[in-house]
Amino acid sequence: MVVRSRRGFTLIELLVVIALIGVAMVAMSIGISQGLQAARERQTLRDMVYALRQTRTHAVLSQAPAVLRFDMRQRWFQAPDQPRRFWPASMAVDLTTAAQAGSGLAFYPDGSSSGGHLSVARGGQRWRIDVGWLTGNVRWQITP
Template sequence: MPRSPFSIRGRSRGFTMIEMIVVIVLIGIVASVVAFSFARSLDSAKVQAASRDLVAGLRYTRGQAIVKGEQKVLMLDLEKMTWQAPGRSEKELPKDMILRLTTAQKELTSESSGGIRFFPDGSSTGGNIAVVLGEREWRINVGWLTGEITLDKPESER
C-alpha cells in the first residue's frame, strides 16, 4: 500500500511548556525595553520643545528691545514654573519640569522670580536658564555683551 503524504507516523512534535514560557518572557523583556526607550524619548522631546519655546521668547524680547528702542525684560516665575515675554501671555512649563535661573542680582524680583533684560543695542544683563526634567537638563545661555541666545543640549542628546 502506498504511503499517503498526509499520514502521521509516530508522535507529533509540538512546543513544550518550558519553550513557550521562555518565548513569553523574552517578549516581555523586549516590550519593557521598547516602552522604557519610548518614555525617555518622549521626555526628551518635551524638554526640547519647552527649551525652544523659551529661546523663541528670549529672541522675541531682544527683538522688541531693538525695534522699540527701549529696555524689555523676559520674566520667569520659578515657583509657578512660568515665563512671560513682554506683551505676550504667560507660558507654563509642562508638568514635572523645573526652571533654574542665573542672572544679574538686580534682575531678581524675589527669591523665586526674576528676568533677563535686553537693551536697545541688543545687549543684555546676561545669564542662563536651565530647563530640567529628571536627569535631562537643557541650558539656555544669554550673552551679556551681544545678547546672543544659545541652546546647549545635554551630552546624551548630541
C-alpha cells in the same frame, strides 16, 4: 514500525515565548518613556533660548524694553505677548541677572540687555544659556 512525527509547539514553549515577549515590551516601554522625557526636556531648553531671542527681537521692533519673566517656584517663563511655558520638575533652572531686572531678563530697543545667564541641569547633564549685556546675544552650551 511506524514513527509518527509531531508538529507544533508544546504549551511550555508557547508560555516561554509569551513571557519573553512580555519582558521585551516592558523593557522597550521603559526606554521609550525615558527617551520621551529627555526629548521634552531638550525641547524646553530650546524653547527658553527661542523665547530669549524672541524677546530681544520684540524689544528692537517695538522700540520699547521687553522682559522675559521667570517664576522659579512655579517653574515657568513667559515672553511678551506669549503664553507661559512650564518646565518639568526634573529640570533645575537657576537665573543670574542684574538686580533691576528682578526675576527676568530685560532687553532694550538698541538690542542690548540686562545681561545674565541661566543654568539648567537635568540628571548629570548641565547647560548654560548666556545673554550678553552689550549685544543681547543669546548663546547656549553644554557645561561639564
